[in-house]
Amino acid sequence: MAVRVALFVSGSYVHIHRKHNMAKSNVRDKLVAAGLELFHTKGYNACGVSDITDAAEVPKGSFYNHFKSKELLALAVLDLYQSLLGLDALKDKSKPPVPRLRSLFKRYLTFQVKWQFARGCLLGNFGAELSSQSPLVRKALKNIFDRWRDAVAIVLQEAKERGDLAGRLDPQETARFLYNAWQGAVINSKVTRSQAPFDNFFAVVFDSLMKR
């Protein structure tokens, strides 16, 4: 049976389609949503499976019907979190490339503002906390990063062809750099509990590295 579930995911609504048994999928979806909420607010190692089943309001024993381990839940959570990335909007050629890229980061800023600079980005959090602990999570993060970098590099290539990139900046190199600079700004915004690192990011990137 096709099921459409609207989950309130960290301040943003995400719709999930599933085609298997409704009851089963409901429990699974609740676990993923609760996992995202808890991993994002507290971190992976600061919460256990029972915290997640409690938050999901499902029986503790049901967890292992859906996930063999907390690590596998983390992968499902990453999968859901990716829906926030909004990379499809980068293909909208009705806007020039630089404003398109700016809109992408403005989108990410909106999330951080909603989260009151307290949660950070799950990708950066997991990268910092789990890269050594979980090769599976590390690989998933690398795949997401590659996808992001490639999508952004295409836009930067367009920008370069229009002469909108500063100096000798290479699109792939700049895409990777922007990802990292943003992730660092996110951590700094958690530390300073402020929007200042993002304002700083926009100023340096869009006033110095690119032409508006």
Add this chain to the structure above:
Amino acid sequence: MAVRVALFVSGSYVHIHRKHNMAKSNVRDKLVAAGLELFHTKGYNACGVSDITDAAEVPKGSFYNHFKSKELLALAVLDLYQSLLGLDALKDKSKPPVPRLRSLFKRYLTFQVKWQFARGCLLGNFGAELSSQSPLVRKALKNIFDRWRDAVAIVLQEAKERGDLAGRLDPQETARFLYNAWQGAVINSKVTRSQAPFDNFFAVVFDSLMKR
């Protein structure tokens, strides 16, 4: 009694001077060194007090003679970790400002290479993992960041006066941006287990934002 202890701190030797009881200070120093090693390699929440006393080879009960909580050990660990920052070298005016700054990041790269891109930077790790959990750690991180930014901004001001900064870059703004871009590169290097994010950082920052 003055005690001089050389600790092998995450691939770098750090000398600690203490003026109180030698036996007591030895246990404390061992706890701080073990805490740094474990927090840095595994993360704060992935290890408990008994892991730390085991690694320090001190009696479990001795922990609370020195630290009221694991959180207070984290502050002492941060204090020790700061000795790696090497900000004093930024005052050496025998080198032009941009190469001086480049040397600072080369220093940080040396650590990451030694750690085989597996540990990351403790400041970024703690920022990502503990900003919500521990207001004390968050405040300590903010103080270290402010100190770093101010020291680097002075060098960037010198660079700007020589015309070695690109475009309209502001020294304080650029210092903050570099801190974040570096922290993001560190996380990416943990995720990709490679030096590529650092090569990328040097290329974009020192070939495009600054003049060699």
